[in-house]
Amino acid sequence: MGTLIRFEIKKIVQNRAGVAACAIALILVMALSLGSVLTAGAWDARSGSYVEGLGAWDAIRRTEQSHAGTLDDARVAEDMATYEEAQARWAQDADHLGSLSAQQMIDQYGIEFWREVDRVRSDAYYLRLKTAMLLDDKGTHAPGLQEGAGNFLSNELSGRYLGFFPYAESERSFWEGKASRIEWPIEYGSALAWDEILSFMAFYAFVTIAACIAVSGVFAGEYQGGTASIALPTLRGKRSLPVAKVVASMLFASAYWWASVAVGSGVFLVALGADGAGLPYQIFDFVNPYPMTVGQVCASLFLLGWVVTLGCVAFTLLLSSRLRSVMPVAVTPLAVTFLGVFAKLIVPLSKVAHLTPMNVLNDSFVALASYALGPVVFDLPSAAALLYALLALVCAPLAVRSFVRYQVA
Amino acid sequence: MELRIDRLSKQFGSHIAVDRVSATVTPGVVGLLGANGAGKTTLMRMVCDVLRPTSGQIYYNGTEVGAMGDGYRALLGYLPQDFGCYPDFTAIDFMCYMAALKGFSKREGLARSKDLLEEVGLSSVARRRVKTFSGGMRQRLGIAQAMLNDPSILVLDEPTAGLDPKERVHFRNLIASFAQDKIVILSTHIVSDVEFIANRILVMRSGLFIMEGTPESIVASAAGKVWECHVDARQADAMAARMMVANVRYAEGGRAVVRVVADTAPTPDAVPVEPTLEDLYLNVFQDAVMR
Numbered sequence: 001m002g003t004l005i006r007f008e009i010k011k012i013v014q015n016r017a018g019v020a021a022c023a024i025a026l027i028l029v030m031a032l033s034l035g036s037v038l039t040a041g042a043w044d045a046r047s048g049s050y051v052e053g054l055g056a057w058d059a060i061r062r063t064e065q066s067h068a069g070t071l072d073d074a075r076v077a078e079d080m081a082t083y084e085e086a087q088a089r090w091a092q093d094a095d096h097l098g099s100l101s102a103q104q105m106i107d108q109y110g111i112e113f114w115r116e117v118d119r120v121r122s123d124a125y126y127l128r129l130k131t132a133m134l135l136d137d138k139g140t141h142a143p144g145l146q147e148g149a150g151n152f153l154s155n156e157l158s159g160r161y162l163g164f165f166p167y168a169e170s171e172r173s174f175w176e177g178k179a180s181r182i183e184w185p186i187e188y189g190s191a192l193a194w195d196e197i198l199s200f201m202a203f204y205a206f207v208t209i210a211a212c213i214a215v216s217g218v219f220a221g222e223y224q225g226g227t228a229s230i231a232l233p234t235l236r237g238k239r240s241l242p243v244a245k246v247v248a249s250m251l252f253a254s255a256y257w258w259a260s261v262a263v264g265s266g267v268f269l270v271a272l273g274a275d276g277a278g279l280p281y282q283i284f285d286f287v288n289p290y291p292m293t294v295g296q297v298c299a300s301l302f303l304l305g306w307v308v309t310l311g312c313v314a315f316t317l318l319l320s321s322r323l324r325s326v327m328p329v330a331v332t333p334l335a336v337t338f339l340g341v342f343a344k345l346i347v348p349l350s351k352v353a354h355l356t357p358m359n360v361l362n363d364s365f366v367a368l369a370s371y372a373l374g375p376v377v378f379d380l381p382s383a384a385a386l387l388y389a390l391l392a393l394v395c396a397p398l399a400v401r402s403f404v405r406y407q408v409a
Numbered sequence: 410m411e412l413r414i415d416r417l418s419k420q421f422g423s424h425i426a427v428d429r430v431s432a433t434v435t436p437g438v439v440g441l442l443g444a445n446g447a448g449k450t451t452l453m454r455m456v457c458d459v460l461r462p463t464s465g466q467i468y469y470n471g472t473e474v475g476a477m478g479d480g481y482r483a484l485l486g487y488l489p490q491d492f493g494c495y496p497d498f499t500a501i502d503f504m505c506y507m508a509a510l511k512g513f514s515k516r517e518g519l520a521r522s523k524d525l526l527e528e529v530g531l532s533s534v535a536r537r538r539v540k541t542f543s544g545g546m547r548q549r550l551g552i553a554q555a556m557l558n559d560p561s562i563l564v565l566d567e568p569t570a571g572l573d574p575k576e577r578v579h580f581r582n583l584i585a586s587f588a589q590d591k592i593v594i595l596s597t598h599i600v601s602d603v604e605f606i607a608n609r610i611l612v613m614r615s616g617l618f619i620m621e622g623t624p625e626s627i628v629a630s631a632a633g634k635v636w637e638c639h640v641d642a643r644q645a646d647a648m649a650a651r652m653m654v655a656n657v658r659y660a661e662g663g664r665a666v667v668r669v670v671a672d673t674a675p676t677p678d679a680v681p682v683e684p685t686l687e688d689l690y691l692n693v694f695q696d697a698v699m700r
Contacts, residue, residue, distance in 0.1 A: 003505075003509040003515055003518075004506075004509050004510070007502075007505075007506045007509065010498075010502075011495060011497075014495075014497035014498075225493040225494075225495070226489070226491055226492070226493025227493040227494065227495060228459070229454070229457075229459050229487070229489040229493070230487060230488075230489060230492065230493070230494075230507070230551075230554065230555075231510055232458075232459050233457040233458050233459050233482050233485050233487050234482055234483075234485070234507070234510040234511050234512075234558075235479055235482055235483040235510065235511050235512040235558070236479075236509070236510050236511070236512060237482060237510055238478075238479070238482065239479060241510060406459075407459070407460050407461060408454050408459040408460055408489075409421065409451075409454075409460055
């Protein structure tokens with residue numbers, strides 16, 4: 001079996017179109033990561049100068065670290081006061097200030113004014129805080145971050161998801177139960193690399209697509225090349241061979257997925273540092289209901305992406321075992337992924353579209369999309385994990401069966 | 410050892426490719442002779458368990474081959490028509506892969522592969538990719554892979570296609586020595602291949618076995634139907650257009666010696682000659698050849 005698996009992996013690696021697709025996707029992931037690191041730009045609050053590249057990340061880190069600490073009610077009230085004071089000072093001369101660049105503001109009003117007003121107004125931390133603390137349209141604030149986040153979630157759940165899908169009682173309980181496990185007050189800090197990794201997660205769908213293209217010829221290539229007629233009438237042709245093909249495809253896809261993850265996230269982790277993995281996921285969005293750390297979310301997304309990849313690969317193998325031509329097999333995962341992206345724009349289709357590869361990676365642990373099967377509720381990551389695991393478990397044996405039953409005619 | 414084909418049929422839509430054929434094959438070389446579309450390849454695919462019959466069974470030593478499963482496939486060696494191989498594999502890799510499929514351990518597979526590549530004259534190019542091979546080299550590789558497991562039943566569909574005359578002779582000798590205690594089913598258009606090495610010939614037409622016997626008995630059935638006549642060269646061309654001319658040999662003085670396959674003498678001075686298997690082929694497949 002080991003020899004057959006090795007040969008099957010060799011065949012996958014010798015498929016030029018597949019290898020080219022894998023190389024392109026890997027280069028894309030690496031280029032996007034490197035590009036993001038090297039082309040970043042930020043205003044340095046300390047010097048008032050605009051810095052680029054790794055210097056920009058140092059400036060961003062300093063800003064984030066300036067907010068580090070436990071966000072208890074007193075601290076949040078203090079920060080909200082800082083933000084409101086900045087807003088008030090801005091409002092005094094809003095028309096003029098709005099027309100100035102940062103440099104002009106520093107030149108005309110001094111660096112202290114810029115730091116205390118403009119920087120605070122545009123600081124992501126304060127903006128997120130404002131969103132979480134706002135209880136109504138009149139500007140009423142919650143007494144603390146926990147209450148603000150709870151209020152935000154209640155408002156969301158009392159409406160409809162995307163204004164279309166009403167939340168069932170079981171779904172409300174599900175989300176409220178999840179949010180109740182968050183340990184307040186949360187600890188804030190800097191987690192730059194993880195933030196970037198999460199931002200680029202959707203692009204890993206290209207890795208999944210490339211893996212599918214690479215394995216598209218595993219069965220169909222045997223039919224198309226006429227090799228099925230010599231492979232099938234052998235001792236292991238109808239028993240070990242199709243299993244070896246499935247195992248080899250899964251091994252290849254897994255190795256490729258994790259290599260891509262290592263390359264993509266490695267760039268961020270090496271350049272920006274791994275700090276912040278243990279901080280609560282709420283540092284990126286105070287109203288997020290997931291009681292997880294940043295590192296846990298990243299690890300879960302990578303695992304989820306792997307399951308999605310295995311499911312897609314198994315589906316591709318099933319198509320490959322049923323079709324005699326490689327091209328439609330290779331194109332299908334690509335089409336499903338991109339149709340899913342567009343279908344998400346059509347609100348009634350969005351819940352289904354969420355489950356397509358790119359949307360799963362982009363929206364998991366972010367969207368309040370849930371799927372109720374009676375009293376059982378799945379959030380997007382668990383629904384996707386279940387769907388793609390099932391796809392892998394069902395499609396792989398069906399692919400084996402189709403190959404065994406193939407008729408050389 | 411016996412392979413029994415029992416009322417085997419294969420129908421594709423409304424077309425019957427093989428029509429309830431029966432035969433019992435014992436060790437030795439069985440030549441399957443027939444024109445294109447006669448059903449030879451379909452029959453061979455069914456024998457090799459890569460195409461399910463519409464009806465009928467195949468028995469090996471009395472056991473239905475479907476019930477034997479892997480056990481039956483372990484006995485098979487198959488070289489299909491239009492033999493497909495993995496173009497990016499080297500010859501030795503391809504052979505080792507086929508050896509793994511045939512149940513060899515890595516070491517045994519490598520040793521056996523090297524021996525067979527030597528046997529078919531490909532050992533010097535064992536490390537070359539198959540895609541760089543000529544048609545004849547590929548065919549030799551196909552023959553080698555079919556013989557890897559020293560099969561009890563060797564099925565060869567057009568094995569000499571693409572081989573030069575020297576290679577064909579070498580291949581024929583290889584098959585003849587191999588077939589001493591094995592069943593070899595050989596399909597070919599090249600009548601001389603069958604004529605030289607087949608112990609028995611099955612002639613197929615429109616999905617049916619229409620003749621069966623030793624090469625001598627089959628050839629004998631064409632006795633009295635092969636004629637040779639000396640005619641004018643222009644007359645020879647005219648004869649070729651309206652009757653089954655097996656051969657025209659142009660002689661000096663505008664004359665020609667014409668070999669004709671016909672039930673009656675084509676010219677008054679025509680003389681009957683000894684038939685060959687090729688004459689028989691032309692006689693049986695007159696319609697297909699004339700078309």
